Amino acid sequence: MALDRKIAYINLTTGEIETKPIPISIRKKFLGGRGLDMYLMYNHIKPGIDPLGPDNVAFVSAGVLVGTLASATARTHIAGKSPLTGFVGSANMGGFFAPEMRWAGFDHLVIKGKAEKPVYLWIRNGEIEIRDAENIWGKTVTETQEIIREELDDRDIKILTIGPAGEKLVRFANVMTEIKNAGGRSGMGALLGSKNLKAIAVRGTMDLKIERPAEALEYNKRVITQVISAKVSQTQGRLGTPFIWGATNSWGGIRTRNFQANQFEYCDDIEPESIDEHAIGMAGCFGCQVHCRAKYIIPDGPYKGVYDEGPEYTAQGALTAEPGCKNLVNLLVGNHLLNMYGLDILETGSLIAWAMELYEKGILSDKDTDGLELRFGNDEALIEMIHRIARREGLGDILAEGGLRAAEKIGKGSIKYLIHVKGMSNLHSDERPTPALALGIATGSRGSDHLRSRPAIDLYGLPEPVLRRIYSQPVAYDGPISSHWRDYEGKPWEVRWQELCYEAVDCLGICKYHTIFLGPNFPNFEEWSRLLYYNTGLEMSPLDIWNVADRAYTMERLFNIREGLTRKDDWLVDRYFDEPTTRGVPAACGVTIDREKFAKMIDEYYEHHGWDENGVPHPETLKKLDIDKEPSHML
Amino acid sequence: MEQEKTSATTAEITAKGRTTGAVRCMNCMERIRPPLGAKTFKCPHCSFEWRISWPLPKFPRIRGPVWDVNRRLTEEAMSKKGKGKK
Amino acid sequence: MAKVLMIDYEKCTGCRLCELVCSVKHEGVSNPARSRIKIVKWEMEGRYVPMSCQQCESAPCMAVCPVKAISRDEEMGRVDIDYDVCIGCRMCVAICPFGAMSFDTLAQKVIKCDFCDGDPLCVKFCEVGAIQYVDASMVSTVKQVAAAEKFTSIMQKVAAAISTV
Ligand code: SF4
């Protein structure tokens, strides 16, 4: 059955490899993917270790529904202690790697130690081999994959790899697969780089048994209909994720010129409709009928004719509004370079925009930039900085260390302008008008992030009864709920609910666009309970799945606390409270986040979790979730 | 278990309230229906003016504000708020 | 009127859901190696081509089969394998120009598309319409000469790619 996939422990220092089955009792507690990774992480990583040293452990996994009939079961999860934040490192990517890894017999890889020289892993139908990677060290993301496929003589091999940025230990380097599928955020690419592990190649032809094939087929069809009948899915299937821009930039939620405005005005050239003029079609991840990945060919300039994919909404903001650039070709080129280097687009664009503000304020001089005119709107400077960060040259070398370390090095009050939480940069979204979204980024376990808990549907002004119906299952909720995105009331519960919703999809291996993220009518706990039953035979109620997510999220909290996290890390930078917005629809302009009300939101959020006022889980909470004896070293 | 597995889920039920051919005004959140193929549309409820695009036939979406109108309304709102504060 | 699977590779998003449903339907497992349809990819160019049995009019697999296990069902427009007769010699696998006949190493038998006996599942799940089940006569009217030419060259590339596997 789909639950017979194994866990492999690979020690790169000694070359030892051990495989084990995953007991069903652990499955029921953590399912797989991110959930089980968090258990493993808490059990295998010793407190206080250097994230770039050999004691850090890298985890690669597939969600428990990956490869099965559950509408888009493509996700790979990568975890470890983050080289960027020092807290939970966790990245998630689509594509075809995770299903192939399951067909090759594995659900979880635990990678320890450090190889003496560059290596890659070759995993095929239950066998794991550590191979020499000297010839691919230094190669780009796509080159690496092509060379490995040629070397192993199989064009269907799926490969997870780091680019040159990961080798250079840029603290926000990605793990990548195919052209642009990225396990971004928190620097998992640097983690692999620190282990001298360039890539993991997988190929499998082993059956993944579907427990009730006829019902699984029928129900999957129903879920697909549910997903693709949504307007957002159809729009996204046409324009890709940049479609979100239409709404966010219209009301004033786009972080512009680092943090100097909340709307990018007169930017028609980089709107999704303009990007779409260069798209040549759409692609999908495994099993997905939304197909949100745009394929494009760079129309002009030195990279004319080059094929790439995206740019995603994230790239769109990080390479336009944040640095104040309005050049479409530049956006496409920047996206291409970041994909080749294997860099976190969001983090890179954010840090460059921050440096631009420092340059504008005179904190960074021409001497610091080696003569580069690092002003907002300078397209060439943006591209040049991408190269410098990836290659760790000059100012790029400083930024490659991440915002907090860079601010310490640069000094002169530069920290004041950095937009981050826990040392991780924020998306190009401006949360000053939206307390719910602000709470989400402040509390996210991997730092400022929109994929941890963002209640995006909060922006839709949905009627209260609809919100209540969504947010009061699978656990009852009868506290306050409010339709307006300017409100503070009831939002902590929305954040808490979305947090567990996203944790659950990450345990299952399903894409977030197939759950309640951008639309209110998407599959969630109820549907997953059925999908689990038909595909794997696991009988878990919606509430059981909620509890798995709660357990996993609490493990993340425990890990962070063990690494020194306190309540003050669940907070925003001062600019959110002190600088009012200046743009957008009337309700969104001239506003800030209110410190007192925000602190109350945090209290309420902790309460919903069963954590004390410092954000530490109560002993009863741990007991209830059956994780009061961790680390238990069961796996 | 079977009964429970075939009935409509909460999300399937909420989906029944969907509309087509309309979008929500980004300012007042009311549903607006731009005429087929329209490039711009002024919200009849709040008079914000939007640029409209049609990603699929009969499928309007707000591309962005009409910038000049947006700037005027934003600045009006800002100066009002400024007064309110003082 | 016999129907055929009409493939429009330009619509294909490369999601491989067709491979998944085909293997689940026929074998009860998720395993593309046992699917009757295969997406051949040029990942770095973003080109994906669905390949399945063409149910050839004068089928090479039928001609090469030493025990006459393969026959044509004119009514269904389908090339069938009689597993009671088949000796598993894999001559058909070797000769099929499209790599559409494959050998299932787990079940130890040759496999190919059977149109799901008239209700092709891949067609049902492919929402973008890259695979359609249409009257044979439709195909020629739908496909313009230019498109057909392009398709032929793609098919040759596909065949070449498959033969190198
Ligand atoms: S289901 Fe359709 S779009 Fe997806 S791979 Fe198959 S033919 Fe292509």
Ligand code: SF4
């Ligand atoms: S298996 Fe190959 S040769 Fe035989 S009918 Fe199908 S496409 Fe033609």
Ligand code: SF4
């Ligand atoms: S028609 Fe049926 S047997 Fe043929 S490829 Fe499609 S799903 Fe497989």
Ligand SMILES: [Zn+2]
């Ligand atoms: Zn309005």
